[in-house]
Amino acid sequence: MDEVRKNNEENLSMDEIFESMDDFSMRRGSVKEAEVYSLQPDGLLVLFDGKLDGFVPESELVHPLKEYKIGDKIKVTILKVNEEEGRSTASEIRVFRRDALKTVENKFKNNETIQGKIVAKVSSGYNVRLLNVIDAFLPGSHSGLRIDDEIPEESLDFKIIAFRRSRRGAPRIVVSLKELKEQRIKAYFDSIKEGYMITGTVESIKKFGAFVKLTNDITGLIPASEVSWDSSVRIEDVLKLGDKIEAKVIGIDREKRKISLSLKQLQKDPWDDIEERFPVGTVHNGKVKSIVPFGFFVALENGIEGLVHISEVFWGNTRKKLQEVVKVGDEVLVKVKDIDRKKRTISLSYREALGDPWDDIESRYNVGKVVEGTVVKVLPTGVIIELEEYVSGFVPLSEVSWNFVDKIEDVVKEGDTVSVQVISLDKENRRMRLSLKKATEDPWKRVAEELKVGDYVSGTITRTIKSGAIVLVDDYNVEAFLPVSQVSDKKVENIEDAINPGLKQNFKIIRLVYEPENDSRNMVVSIRQYLKDIEKRETEEALKELSSEDTSTLSLGDKLKEHLEKEDTSE
Structure with missing residues (x-):
């Protein structure tokens, strides 16, 4: 291209150059269309109708220099003509500014948004460049930014809240992000209702819930209780930062601009037909989820947990600790005792699922029978012997030995396996008297x-x-x-x-x-x-x-x- 230009210059006389300039109206202030044919470190070399070249300094370009490429068509105004070199200095930005200013004014009159970029922070706000060429002011109170926030690098949409031309100098233009944001927020809240399905991106996870970015201006919250029907499921087990999700709107507070979302309500509530799936009186397999002082909770399925009260653990007055019977994670059989669907509670029985060992006690421990058991407690008045789980009997002091007993511990100790004779049985009151001495001759x-x-x-x-x-x-x-x-x-x-x-x-x-x-x-x-x-x-x-x-x-x-x-x- 440079060779072509050089040959052209050699072949044209000075008179021909001036004649050519007259033909193409190469006068100061004239507007011409130019073609980019060379990128220089400080600007662009352009051709006017392929015959004469000009130079557009970087300061006179609308866009950054790197965004231009050879062959681009741009509109420029002539700033000056160097008749000796036959080259003109032109400006793109001055042509564009006139059109841009008209665009800005029309946007203001029509209450439309306009694109711009924050270029600097000043004492009372920010300087903004609209359409790359028009300067405007963004008051701090209309920025929506905090004092220590960094200036956004990307282009933003602004609302023009003031436009006043001046006879001297540039017009005064004031823009706002806040008002535009308010419009977008209002429009979004007007567009949704409870029950709607909306999409968003998980932007933070806390113990109490997960925040989901719905738009650049609006964030919704999925409470921890709305992640899963299974209360034992943690938020981190379901959601990760950056996840694109769909959720159901379950609450809208337009005054406080809060939106509550739910993941679990995208699925069927497992409590809807609970009575049909777990009828009272039926026995089911479950997993121990937690142990508390008053019993333990059993998960029958995801989202369905029931309580085995301590009164439904043991048959009789057993002194065992719950941790000696079950551990978290154990698979256990439980019987459904009661269901309250409104309160979402289920009462379960561990002992009834196993069966009452005292139902047929006479067939296994008839009076006079000698059986083996384990010493579980030594008392001043006698000894408690466990014959099987939930079946124990008492050996009175007088039945410990044929001889005089000063200290029972001298005869038996806790943990000993001993033979005893059943000497009386009270099924109704779940009591059994045993004898250590009568088990021997x-x-x-x-x-x-x-x-x-x-x-x-x-x-x-x-x-x-x-x-x-x-x-x-x-x-x-x-x-x-x-x-x-x-x-x-x-x-x-x-x-x-x-x-x-x-x-x-x-x-x-x-x-x-x-x-x-x-x-x-x-x-x-x-x-x-x-x-x-x-x-x-x-x-x-x-x-x-x-x-x-x-x-x-x-x-x-x-x-x-x-x-x-x-x-x-x-x-």
């Missing part, structure tokens, strides 16, 4: 068969009490009572001064009772009587021995005295 039966009052037995003092001592009788594993009065032929004030636990001793049975029908079994023994019997026997033997000796000149009393003296000497 009664040792007193053998005692009654083999021993009688007056017999001698050996045993060990196991402990002392205020009124006497307890003796464990050898070979029979029963305990006998040694009264303090039977410890010695001398008066005993404090039994611990006379005997100590662990002492091995022979005793005489002075009382023996075996009445199983009255549940009466006891033995009373005596050291004192035993020693008297020994002393008497020894005396009788001594007398017998003396009476056989040939000492007729002595009396029986003298013989006995002589015998005793001999024994003392020998000792």
Whole structure:
């Protein structure tokens, strides 16, 4: 192109150039159409009807220099003509400004919007460039921007709120973003109703809900409760920043300019036909969602949760904690007890789904039967034995052992597996009495068969009490009572001064009772009587021995005295 221009210049004389300029009216102020044929660092080189060139400085262009390309047609006005070089300096912006100013004025008269760009921030507002060439002012109160907001880089639509021509200088033009925004907001709110489906983009997610950008001016809120019918579903599980979504309008506050949206209402409410899908009395499988002090919640399906109250967990007065029965995430069977569709609540029963173990209790635990169980609680008054889940019985203190029990913990401990005999059953009140001792053979039966009052037995003092001592009788594993009065032929004030636990001793049975029908079994023994019997026997033997000796000149009393003296000497 430059070569063409060079050849043209060489072939044209100065007269021909002026003649050509006259032909094309190349005068200052004339408006011409030009073709871009070269982009220079500081402007454009253009051709006028392909014959003469001109230069449009960058400052006189309507658009940034980089937006032009070779071959573009633009309208310019001639600023000056360099007759020696045959080149003109032209301006695009001055032609465009006249047309643009007319456009701005018409937009103002017709109450239409116009495009522009904020170019600078000033003390009371912002300078705006309309259509790239017309300067206007945007008051801060009409900008909708906060003091620390950055100036938008993109082109915006403005409303012209003042247009006044001046005889001198440029016209005064005032624009507003706020009024245009108010119009757009009003128009949007007028266009929607509750129940409408609208689209938007998720722009932020909070614990209480998700904000959705509906337009550049309007944001709606999806409350956390409106994300899913399943209350356990979190917002983050459903929505992500930048998601394009469709939602249902469920609330409009035109005064506060708030729009409430719902995702879950795009789907059928699972509570609509709840009674048909989960009739009262039916058993269903569910998942434990949470455990609370008063029970636990079970999800029957997405959006449907019911409460198993603690009263519907256990059969009877069970001391277990809920966490010992179920854990979050467990699959459980539950029975529907009641449904309140208005309140959206379901009452469930865990125990009834399992069945009442006391319904056929007699067939499994008839009186007299010996069964195994686990010691779950040791009390001062007895022992609680669990035979199976929700079936427990009580062993009274008197039924713990055939012997005297000072501390139950010495006989059984929590966690022990033991055999017990069922001694009574009250199905109506869900009570069962058990016996630890009767699950074993009664040792007193053998005692009654083999021993009688007056017999001698050996045993060990196991402990002392205020009124006497307890003796464990050898070979029979029963305990006998040694009264303090039977410890010695001398008066005993404090039994611990006379005997100590662990002492091995022979005793005489002075009382023996075996009445199983009255549940009466006891033995009373005596050291004192035993020693008297020994002393008497020894005396009788001594007398017998003396009476056989040939000492007729002595009396029986003298013989006995002589015998005793001999024994003392020998000792």
